[in-house]
Amino acid sequence: MGMWSFVKDAGKSLFGGKAEAATLPEPEALKTELKDLGLDASGLEIKVDGDKVTVEGKAVSPEMKEKVILAVGNVAGVASVEAEADGDEPTFHTVQKGENLSVIAKATLGSANRYMEIFEANKPMLKHPDKIYPGQMLRIPA
Numbered sequence: 001m002g003m004w005s006f007v008k009d010a011g012k013s014l015f016g017g018k019a020e021a022a023t024l025p026e027p028e029a030l031k032t033e034l035k036d037l038g039l040d041a042s043g044l045e046i047k048v049d050g051d052k053v054t055v056e057g058k059a060v061s062p063e064m065k066e067k068v069i070l071a072v073g074n075v076a077g078v079a080s081v082e083a084e085a086d087g088d089e090p091t092f093h094t095v096q097k098g099e100n101l102s103v104i105a106k107a108t109l110g111s112a113n114r115y116m117e118i119f120e121a122n123k124p125m126l127k128h129p130d131k132i133y134p135g136q137m138l139r140i141p142a
Contacts, residue, residue: 010135062087
């Protein structure tokens with residue numbers, strides 16, 4: 001079972017405002033977020049215990065499970081996600097201040113020109129390659 005840490009205060013607020021960002025998300029709100037992103041969470045059960053989210057079950061694919069882990073982890077109020085990997089252990093990267101996808105691609109994939117691979121691997125959570133923020137966790141393709 002893998003455990004991934006997220007920046008609790010850096011994610012997307014499912015509640016609208018900053019004052020409400022400290023509110024912990026409910027499983028149904030997380031499932032709605034997954035549906036809104038177009039992610040298929042069938043076969044997965046999502047549980048919330050404080051600021052920890054547990055994702056259990058068999059996803060439609062290992063890639064989909066990794067995207068579900070990222071989508072729920074990059075929500076304000078979530079500090080960690082625990083899940084069993086459906087295959088090889090996924091590779092994630094936490095965005096640091098001053099980084100962009102090219103910098104991350106050079107560090108993780110060996111070439112800055114491979115930044116679009118990271119962008120594609122994180123759709124639909126990423127809408128544009130320049131729209132990342134410190135504390136956000138990204139999926140690094142194999």
